[in-house]
Amino acid sequence: MNVATLPGPHDIARRVLPNGIAALARENPHAPSVVITGLLNAGSIFDPPDRAGLAAFAAAALLRGTFQRDFAAIHELLESNGASLTIGGGLHSASFSGKSLAEDLPLLLDLLSDSLRNPSFEPAQVERLRGEIVTGLKIREQDTRYVAGRAFRALAYSDGHPYGRPMGGTPESVAAITRDDLVAFHRQHYDPRGMIVVVVGAVAPEEALDAVERALADWTADAAPAPLPVPGAPRLDRTRTEFVAMPGKSQADLVLGVPGPSRLAPEWHAANLANHILGVFGMYGRIGAEVRERRGLAYYSYSRLDGGPGPGPWRVIAGVNPAHVEQTIAAIRAEIRRFLDAGPTSQELVDSKAYFIGRLPLQLEDNEGIAGAILSMERYGLGLDYLQRYASLIDAVSEADVLDAARRYLDPDRYALAVAGPALPGDGEEGV
């Protein structure tokens, strides 16, 4: 691979506006389209404890009307031009992404700016949206994977840690959110400081940055921005488990894991490689080979490392027949134990490194892929030459580094485990 062709300092333009917005752009002339993506520090981590779901509600309300444009006007403008724009609440950030034909970039940025800065939170729209959110939450209550994931978070991040709360809230918490809550959250957290905007597509980089500047440079905020509250998460001192019985289900979902490293941790790449070997490489790594391929216990069984600005989870996720839950848990724990005992083989590490480095051309094939990579560079301060340095960063990770990183977080005897599904056969609960 020719690293000079990867996005880097030679072709990514970067400009920090006086109001604190970091804008980045790279040209991709091959299709007549453009994407924008980015984020602001307005995620659910700022939800007050009794207002779970506030950040997500606020983000979803931004495109429901501004003081200049009502709901219909916003969406007519987007859809009649074949464009799309979404804003959604995440854990740390509110993030946005949009897409249009290249000539419509100013329109897209204008709509983004208007909706971030001037949302009207019109009462009728707030109520309409509330009903849609509550319906969506009730539907998710029926999703075994969602329910298991939520229970896992509450177990792995206890004692009021913000990661332990359900990001979208609950039907009850969303019902309690008032329009005043939304207005106040917006006033406090929607702020150009810390905001990142990335533009990739058939637009010259400086032209794209000029367009960002025209749309957003005059946005100022007076209050000091709230610091990002990202507490660390201690290692679990004991195993915590929860089983959630869900009538009428055929399959059980289970999530087993621990708080993991942040994206900024020095051992990030080593942990990421460990995770890849354990539950991603090939058909879901060692865990997939054992649980799915060798024993046929599950349709899916894999591990995942979230990273992010804080101690995101490192977890194994599996969908299994209820009769196989215990066997699956035992098999997953055995694989974790085996990995912590002996670490990766040298062949496994060579293979996973080859994949990490070799996948760049596919990841960077389209505008979204390039924009996502640039957003990560800016968000985590990786430097614009990160992709040029990437292969050597990965190559430098040793087998001992991978083993150390795994031992630092994983433990087959101390973990959080949540299972959601029909009552387990033989547990005495059946038919109750």
Added chain:
Amino acid sequence: MTGRTTQVTRYVLDNGLTILLKEVHTAPVASWWVLYRVGSRNERTGQTGISHWVEHMLFKGTPRFPAGTLDEAIERVGGVWNAQTSFDYTAYFETLPAQHIGLALEIEADRMQNALFDPAEVEAERTVIISERQGSENSPTFWLHEETRAAAFRVHPYHHPIIGDMADLHTITRDELYAHYQTYYAPNNAVAVAVGAFDSAELLRQIETLYSAIPRRPDPPPVTRTEPPQQGERTVRVERPGNASYIYLAYRAPEAAHPDWIRLAVVDSILAGASAPGGDSIGNRTSRLYRALVETELAAGVGGGLYPSVDPYLFSIMVTVRDGRTPEEVQDALDREIARVSAGEVSQAELDKAKKQARALFAYGTESVTGQAFWLAFAENFAGYSWYEDYLSRLDAVTLDEVQDAAARYLRRSQRTVGWFIPVDEGDPPRSAS
């Protein structure tokens, strides 16, 4: 523009393998697809789900590439691979850094003829596939779609789900799977497509070297069970534990190669929002049904679907009933809105908007070689690849009269199946012996 793109070239080898090549030099990647003209459409009762299961078995090794070795070989070069089984086809693909496309050609040539179907692997996969079906069963809408489709098709194999009926997943044998493979996995029943950064002449030479020696097989049996005309509205109620009601409305629709298909696609766009073959979808908040159902706070969401199929299939509308509302009131509003369209209340402005949206969606769809290659293979199966290449020009030629006429002919109550999902509180329904 530095990226060079060529037209599609089509070749047919002596053994009947159809090959489509399109050079796209925008990124150093290439995608290789082999699509077999077999899916749930070709299955008979007692063997439902067999095409999908065969797809799984093609990841279980050949003498040359034992199970598991290929996942690793592909990841080592930074590629991805996968497969999908649908009503009308089973398709396999690899997308790789362009210099490694030879690996993809070798894998697919090998498993076109040499998959092992090891009996122990068949049994291990049985539980995986049963687990896959159970995972789908966790979703209320899976049951609703399955039951509604079964009611919409009494005779044609579109009646049954792609994953298969549970009874068949318990009883299908290794030899039945292998016979299915032998019958349908033939070069003369396949379409192979490459899109990406390669030289077509050079790639064609490589393809000929690997594929031309694969023997032609007897033509697979044709699908003969044509669905008879529908004689009146059909209704289905699914009652299961859940927290929301859904309405799934399915109108009989023409096959993709029929001239009415694209006219109905415009009706879909106007009613339920824009989506285009090969492109992303964009929001549907200015669509008729969003305004009539979601803005009025009757529904939490609505979407439409017109699937390009080999045989006549369905135009469907899916509505999530908003918490606190009833399916009855949503159905009434839905029917009123559809009646407006079938009565000819469609404007030139709406038609123009649908065309413009499709143009933008197509522009987005040309960014990825994987998506382009899929659509060429998919379209070649149901109508010929030019169906995809000419989509925008055919869409441009659609007139308002044609749209109004198509709406009037297809959106008829007598030609639809109405499915409702009704959540019930009680626990598990009585279990049958298994």
